[in-house]
Amino acid sequence: MRGAGRVREITGWLATGGVPAPQQIVSPDSPCRVLLAATARALHGRDCDDLRYLPILSRFRSTPEPLRRAAVARAAARAAVAPQHVGEIDGDQIAQWVVEHYPQRWYPGVVFGSPHGGAVHLATAMGVPWLPSEFEMAVHWPQGSVDDPAGALVHGGGVVDRLLGANPGLAVRQVHDPAGRGHLVGCTITLVARWCELPVPYRRFLAACLAPASPVIMLRDARTWPVLDAGTRHSFQVGGPASGLEPDDYLPTSEQLGRVLRHTGGDRSQWRAPAVACPIGFAEHSVEPAFEESVGSWAETAGSALHRVLFPRPEALSAATADLYRGWLRGAGKTGNRCVIECGRLIDPWQVVRAGLVPYWCENAARRTVSAAEWWLAGSSSFSSVDVLPEPPGLDSEAVAGLAQWRAVASFGRRRGALDRVAARGYPGNPVPTRRATEVLRGQPYDLPRPAPLPVGAALGGLRENGTSLGLLVC
Incomplete structure (x- = not known):
């Protein structure tokens, strides 16, 4: 397998044609990306000295604010997946890219699940890989607006339909969070693609590298948040628990929302959010129940014990x-x-x-x-x-x-x-x-x-x- 030492971290790409590679799809700003890279390096006996990527929001700091926002938006659009390419994304290809980070050897166990620094340290202490249950991508949103989550949902509906049409083994949580992603939500939409079944590359990796009857750990983020069921395997949320805000802070009457939008170039009076029919669901970094069931079935067949670890915060x-x-x-x-x-x-x-x-x-x-x-x-x-x-x-x-x-x-x-x-x-x-x-x-x-x-x-x-x-x- 290809070692992490030969994986070049790509920080941006021009969406001008061709099928994007996995490292161009998985957002470098996402927690999953950096935690995977850190875990793989630890199992290779290496530190993170080569992880030099700077998040897009940090760029052009010497530029006056209106010009900086425009420059950051252009950079984000270039780094995002073009909407017309979303139907060409293959979830199994992403899973193969994940396992190629790790050295091919026998492991005494494996950790699956939600992105969390604790997962990285647990995997490192045990000397086992961490395999994420999701990957996150940013997709370009032309003519988008920070204060228009309803418009983001409309744009995301067509994008997600194309992605899920090509990937029946995925479910997608779309997130619109100006408090967490700043004015980037006005030019890109954030999609957290979660596997609904153990992907084939994961199965091959486990068959080749997991010692017989080795235990399996499933880590699951159990935080909740208001969620809208936007269609088959497509759900939508405004904000999120990682923002440090509460769901009520995203209501149009919220002064907190007004301050967030002023900082990000939006207008509270223009805020349009879709009505949430389902009041509470698990937040974006939870694990799909079907994925957990699929891992459990695989573990039972392999003679391995599945252990679940749920964290409320x-x-x-x-x-x-x-x-x-x-x-x-x-x-x-x-x-x-x-x-x-x-x-x-x-x-x-x-x-x-x-x-x-x-x-x-x-x-x-x-x-x-x-x-x-x-x-x-x-x-x-x-x-x-x-x-x-x-x-x-x-x-x-x-x-x-x-x-x-x-x-x-x-x-x-x-x-x-x-x-x-x-x-x-x-x-x-x-x-x-x-x-x-x-x-x-x-x-x-x-x-x-x-x-x-x-x-x-x-x-x-x-x-x-x-x-x-x-x-x-x-x-």
């Missing part, structure tokens, strides 16, 4: 994984007293293990996400050092944590607390690449030898012990 899995790492490190004779708080794209699992650190991953820089990290630190036995990697989100919002809150997180270090200066210097408007996490963590002293791989059974037991009180369900 990302911080529950982050805390349980961090506590699990601390126990794993101490069981190997290490102190487990140095902590790193990662955020979003700023993650490097190989360097974490190399330095013997306890990793806690924040989904993003939302205030409530950072508050959860503070509460976990406050309730944990003290750490001698806490290094904090705050990912600048690329836009300003009342929902975004300020640097003072990030400094408060670092202050939990008993002897040393450090907030990364490079990330802080451009915060919140100037994102930094994943490799910045590598640069910071390379400065940590080595703590070798690396602990023996964490057995899958011990990992599940640790998650159950540490996460049950946080609402984590392990079954």
